[in-house]
Amino acid sequence: MTLLDEYYRKRTQLIADDRALRVDAVNGDRFSEKSRQADVILRRIREEEAKSIWAVEHEEVPHPFPGMEFLTGKDIILKTQLFNIITKMPKGALLHVHLDLTVNGNTLLALALQYASIHIRASTRVTPDSIKSVELEFRPLPPSFVPQCISLCLPTYKPGQWIPLRRAREQFDAALGGTQAFDRWVASCLTINPSDAYITHNNNIRIWDKFRAAATLTRNLVYFAPVWRAYIRQFLEETFTDGVSYVEARINFSPKYMIGSDGEENVPHKEWLSMFQDVLVEFNGSLRAQGRDDEFIGAKIIYTVIRNCEPEELEWYLNDCIEMKKLFPGIIAGFDLVGDENILRPLKDYLPQLLSFSTLQTSQGLPEHHHIPFIFHAGETTGDGSIADDNLYDALLLGTKRIGHGFSLVKHPKLMSMCRERGVALEVCPISNEILRLTASMPMHPLPILINHGVPVALSSDDPSLFQNMGLSFDFFQVLAASNVTGLLTLGHIARDSIQYSMLTADEKARATLKWEERWERFVDEIVEFDGVKRN
């Protein structure tokens, strides 16, 4: 053996050792030969499109590159064959998504316009000068409410006056562009725009302001009982269409009541869940009618509370969560605290309450196998040793089953091995992280570090109405841009494992995995077949 041969032998071995912890190495023999062929095809397409699509200039997108800022690059992504293929991939479970931030602004506005009781108000009269800075608010009002004005644009409009939404739309100043402009304007307030994320609010502290504004604005439309039902249905349909077969969605239960069809805040949590359950049953029914019920496993809810309440207040929510679990044992999948970790309360503030949650559940009569697991947000930060980063210690010590984000986990060797050993998956939300400016682009994202170190991950979308990443295709696509080592097989492992990291029972997981595997085989068959046809 020559010196060079010997060198190459060592080199191959070193690379294999270095990648030995990756999910696609550990489970190397999991997939069929067809899967491997499809992987090769996808790598070839990725390489070709890096040159033919990403290396050329596009109108209004100077200097694009794979994994660039999502809101700017999205139109280019939509042109790729790679994305087209990913849309057809069976995605498994979507495990990190905030239900009230899932349906895009246009659709939400269309839903809202169905209800005469929904009103709008503005912080000032809307004019060509004020339209970019005016603050909006929505609210369903009781039938007894008598509006004092019919347009946001009239000189007589007084800041804060409520106007029926439909009326405000019809009467929107023609000089501003009329109803079409109204629709565009409202939709843009319900999302994060490229100029917010990449220019005016281009850092993690500032972009949260924009995030909070859009989220707050959305709330009064979504947490309105009639919209709530339609909204959930819309979310399930869109998610299912993108190839997701199971969802664990987070609902913010901090408000104790939702607004009912009478315009009053009087719909309690149990009604929220009851409506959720009803929609789920309806949705399953319609799938059954299409003979597609096999493709959908179901949806559950993670009970969440904003991490700004007093520790004593949390006790009410923990009790309420238990109560909901008793009423909807098949729906409640976990408990979590949410909101900007950098400025709100750390998990540590709630230790007495969280440490006794298990005992509380037992004393309230929940059998052990029905105990509600923690599925905590933690480490959604670029910090090291900051309060947001330290949440990782507490999340793991408190026995979290998964970690929401865990963006800063890569800074913690001991916690990384704990996640690996305990099978605690990180709900990684690549596009969310990039838009919230934890990373400037996908190649800078820590995901390849996690994958190469064998930390389990489940890809998630977080807040698709704000980030415009409905379903999981966009997030899976961005992952392919972050690493040459990662390919279709890696995505397959991640999708398949998402079911394992869900809160389904062992039986449900086995069934869901089997269904996923059937769909996966059809998916890779199609890639290989189509490629063969194209090349002949």
Added chain:
Amino acid sequence: MTLLDEYYRKRTQLIADDRALRVDAVNGDRFSEKSRQADVILRRIREEEAKSIWAVEHEEVPHPFPGMEFLTGKDIILKTQLFNIITKMPKGALLHVHLDLTVNGNTLLALALQYASIHIRASTRVTPDSIKSVELEFRPLPPSFVPQCISLCLPTYKPGQWIPLRRAREQFDAALGGTQAFDRWVASCLTINPSDAYITHNNNIRIWDKFRAAATLTRNLVYFAPVWRAYIRQFLEETFTDGVSYVEARINFSPKYMIGSDGEENVPHKEWLSMFQDVLVEFNGSLRAQGRDDEFIGAKIIYTVIRNCEPEELEWYLNDCIEMKKLFPGIIAGFDLVGDENILRPLKDYLPQLLSFSTLQTSQGLPEHHHIPFIFHAGETTGDGSIADDNLYDALLLGTKRIGHGFSLVKHPKLMSMCRERGVALEVCPISNEILRLTASMPMHPLPILINHGVPVALSSDDPSLFQNMGLSFDFFQVLAASNVTGLLTLGHIARDSIQYSMLTADEKARATLKWEERWERFVDEIVEFDGVKRN
């Protein structure tokens, strides 16, 4: 013990376990009690200034934050007490710096103006319209050269005509701002500006264009024998003034000759090194005269070649490097290949040559203890499995003593443990990485990952003339912004260890470390004393 006490005991243990690989944990008892007090003081100042300086708005710097883009935040850094203290810290060794990119544009221009033979030319006549886009070039010319024009700004100026630099400066159009404007303009072409890095060239592919342009422009001024001497002296003085006591500088030996005082390309490599050695002797002499020679250990050279030559051509350089080592055994510290790893040749292309370098040295009569180690650039990229990233495998397999950058090493668990076990330090250049857009800010930089995983690091400045980070104070400062866990003690460990990771002999290291420790004690004494005075 209550449930909560027990929890806190576990929590403290977990955090300690998680941080056990850090240099400040491994060598926890290395420093004095005074050092610990100084560390506490610095943490307090950092926290105070995060509020008093970074959380307020500054003119022309909207929304500053610690660790923000260096070229934008530099003026704010200069206002902090934290930075003022860091400037006084003994820094140890500077192990990654490209000698020809160390002295700032203004000083270099002033040096160049001392020589009548240096000429300038432009790609077009310089006018208010063209000045922002015109391309410049410098070159010393022989005395026989007769210029055809006296100003870059005259209507008669033909693109590409050489004009004596002094004359071009004197005759610079008053309407453009005269000589002062000329100086500002030339200096700006010799550096990277915030608008290049953060607006027009804001990604790693584009910013390299700007990098190459400024580096190319610099070359003909620096690689001119009379300037060369003065340049090295200037570099040593500025570096020493910032508290650095030892340097291993990279010199680009790709050009086989430097331009001599006669304007001809006729100064061979051995003269470059001979001049380097002379300057070093002079510098040491002047330090001795000031009674400060104890503070300076010396300087060595890493022989580098641009990674675009043919593999066969490399043989000439390897032989030349051996030749230089024989002539200057105390100066040549290592061998390296440099240039943008993403587009130039990978180490792999040179395997036959690099693998036989050791045998070649023996056959050329170099005794084993004088063999020239590899100190390779590798992984200066955001890639994972890209050719630049794969250089890490080859650098380590080829036995590199340190790694230049290793930005992508965090993606490689096996290589991380190899570095840890073999004591292979990463020459981490935080400011360089940020300006070259591998990271968007310090909190996103992988350095805390490396430190927490116990990978040895040596902080370096890379190309201070381009990045405006002369010395090491700015880079040390930025490190403090990237992690709450890292404090003054961590910086002390890193500075002290930089001597261990140098190519000094064991005896030299022992002496240098002793000297460093004496200076460190004086440094922390001063912090504690000054803080005591201020608070009383």
